[in-house]
Every structure is written in C-alpha cells, then in structure tokens.
Amino acid sequence: MNIFEYSIFEYFLKPGSFDVLVNIIIILVKIAIVLGVVMFHVAYATYFERKTIGRMQVRMGPMEVGPHGLLQPIADMLKLFFKEDIIPEKADKTIFYIAPIVSLMAAMSSLAVIPFYKDFAVANINIGLLFILAMSSLGSYGIILSGWSSDSKYAFLGGLRSSAQVLSYEIAMALSLVGVMMMAGSLNMNEIVKAQAEYPTGLYLIPQIIGFFVFVVAALAETNRTPFDLPEAESELVAGYFVEYSGMRFALFYVAEYVGMIIMGCLAATCYFGGWTIPWYIIKILPFLKYVPGVVWFTLKVYFVVFCYYWIRATVPRYRYDQLMSIGWKLLIPLALANIAITGIIKVMVK
C-alpha cells in the first residue's frame, strides 16, 4: 500500500473507525480539562507561594491587585505577555527558542499519566511511573540548552549545575519509588492507587517512610527548589539558566517550574498518600466522608505537598554544592537501596 494515497480522512470513513474518532475526542476533552485545571493551579500556585512565604515572614504578601491580591497572577501574566522579548546578540537563536518549549513540554507531558480520579488519566499506560521519571529528567534538557544557548556565564553555570544535580537526584528518586513499585507490583499509577486502597494502612506512607523521605528530598532537588536551588541561586548566578530570557519565554520556564512542582505533588499523592482514596479506617470512623468525590482528596493531598515546598522554602537556607552532592550520593542513594532491600525481604517473608 502506498502511504501517500492513504489519507487520514479515508481512515475515518472506514466502517468501525467511528469508535476511534470518539476516543480521540474524549482524549482531547480530557487534555483540555487537565491543561485548564493545571494552568489555573500554576497561576494560583505563584500567588499561594508568595502569600504563604509572606505570612511566614510576618509580611502580607501581595495585597494590592484585587481583594487580598487575588488578581495578582493575572496581572503578572499580562505583564509578562506584553514585555519586550529580548534575545542576546550572540545567542544560538534556534536553541534559544526551543529550550523553554522543551522545558515546558517535558513538564506538561508528565501530566498525561497521572490519575486524578478513578481511571481518569489522559493516558492510562502501564509504565506510568517510568514515564514520569523519564520526563522529569528530560526537563533538564531544557535547562541545559537554555543555559548553553544564552551565551552568558551565569546561565551556563546554572545549566551545568542543574544537569549535575538532576542526574544525581533522579537516581535517588527512582530508587525511592522502587519500594512503591515492589509493594504495588505495578508501574501503572492506577494500579498503584488501587493496591494502596487494599493495603492494611490504606497508604504507602507508613511502610515506606524511608522511601518517602528520600522521595521528598529528591523531589525538592529535581524541581530546583530551595534548599537545592543552586541552578538559580540568586546570590551567585543572578537567576541561573534563564537570566537572558524575558517576556513570554521567561514565563514558559516559570510555568514549567511550577508544573514540575505540581507533578511532584501528584506523584507523592499517588504513590504515598493513596491518590484519590482515603484509608478505610477513616471512612469507618467518619462514614459520611465516603460521599466526598475522590478528586477532592487528591487535590487536597497535592496542595499539602505543594504547601510543604513553600514551607521548606521559607525555612531552610541553600546548601553548598558539595553538600548537595554528598547528600545525594552518600545519604539518599544508600538509604533508598536499603529501603528496597528491606521492602523485598519483608515482602518475601510475609508471603
């Protein structure tokens, strides 16, 4: 069959292809819903961050735009949208254009596999967890490319630091999640949540506390947040890898960072807090809670993790680079490996 004679319209006109069309439309609607909700959350995550950190520092945070500064994210967005887009003269233009898109793409595509509700995921694939790990490390491509193409020492150093950091911490993160995979016996995010609901404690946080600790620290480092925000250390590198970016391109990086944070929140909620379910013993004590839709529990868990991000940012100062590396390689990876060993032994013994 000649591929050029075979148009996509003919494909849909064939009998039985109607289901495919419906499926595509359903997926598109799902994508639209997920993107809309997540972008709204990203906008208000910035507001929430400024407000939380402000209050923790006994300040007020944004107050001027709208009641209690509620319209601040919209004002920020408009400002970034209309700002002049400056491109450095000696920058590698093509890569300079691509880098923020790579960054955002890597962050956004992880959203596809996250089950926000029972069987509600854009793509319910069997390697969901692996996909997220792959995509979150792909995000460092955007950072390295932006740092390299900007032709700025600060940006370049930021990019280098980020690549080294993400490489070392994604090992720890993947290993910490191996414990969860072993307990659930699956890489499918839906299956992981369902396995947790059947587990005696209702969530994997209790048996996997070591893994959770490793995961939280690695997630902080993976998303370049304080205390591991060396790639964008203001005091040393001005702003790190995106110094030369302005306007909408800068906004893309910003959005990618916050989406990454929300992804980590979703991952923690799915793998350790039981996703859209709540433990059975809570339902036993307060039976009316079972009428609350699962997506509420899921978002609450994500909000909690995101709040912890801000909480840590308001508290802990930045680590030195050698400290960062020694925490990653000498503490987190051995801990994660020990966690895997213990989980395996217990699993075999219980069986």
Place this chain on the structure above:
Amino acid sequence: MTVQEFFRKIFFIEILKGLSLTLSRLFTKPVTRRYPKQKRPAALGFRGLHALVRNPATGDVKCVGCGLCAAICPSRCIYIYTSEGPEHQKIVDRYEIEVLRCVYCAFCVEACPFGAIVLTPHYEYANYRREDFYMTKEKLLENWDKYMGDKGLDYFDKFWNPKSSHFTTPEGQAVWRHKDG
C-alpha cells in the same frame, strides 16, 4: 558522637525546629504598615518640610531678618534679603530655602530667637520638578498654614520648651517596655 547527637542528626531536629518556627509565624498577624493607605503619624519634633511661622497679630512672618539661621545653616541653603522700611525698621523682602540642599539638622529652628522658622511633620513632598523645591516666603507661610497651623504652638511648647509631663513615649514607637511599667 553521643546518642543524643546521633538522634539529632538522624531526625533533622534543627530543621524541624526551624519548620515549626515558620509554621507558628504563619498564624501571627503581619507587622506590615500598608504605607500609602495607612500613614504613620510623625512624632513630635519630626524634621520634615520647612515653614515660616505666621504672626497671628500681623498676618505676616514672625521673622525679623536677623540672619542667624542663615549663619548657622551647615549647608548654606537659606537666603534672606532685607530692606529698610519707612520707620527705619528691617523688612524681610525675601526669605528663601533651597530644600534639596537642606540636611534637616534643624539648627535654624534652634538658632532662631523668635521661633519664626519650623520644620513641619509633613514628609510627603516628592516631586518631579526641582523648581518646586525652591521655597519662597509665600510658599513657606503656606506650609505653616497647611501643616502646622494649630499644632504650631504645641510644637514650640512641648518640643522646644518641654515640661516633665511631656516626656512620655509616643504610642506608635517601638520601645522596650519594662515589665513593671
């Protein structure tokens, strides 16, 4: 390494302490003053914009043109021009202050034997034009009416000739107050 130190290290006691501190601060009231909306009253004797005291009897300046203020001014920003009147008295024709050069030491206020010049508590006079900072006699008198007016007597009485009853801490000022009082 003692057992205690070991536990401190394993459970990140220091970081947990810090986290609890920030969390407790989350529920306190912010100390922010939202400035343009919520102005802080200036304390008595605040050295703000200059003014010439209007003599209630004549409606003109109290100043007699002796030039002591101009003499003591460390930045030399006061210019006084006088002439001789019909009854051989001294008339102050022009009394001008270059506000941008002033250092707000209030030596002029101290030096004046008639209490004729003051620094008002008014401090919001940022402007885009330099000319507006060159204060003539009329402007300075206007400043008195606007910013000192009825408070003027209070100012001279309490700040430059204070009694013991005036020595209390202003309400808005941050001070260390002893537990007993």
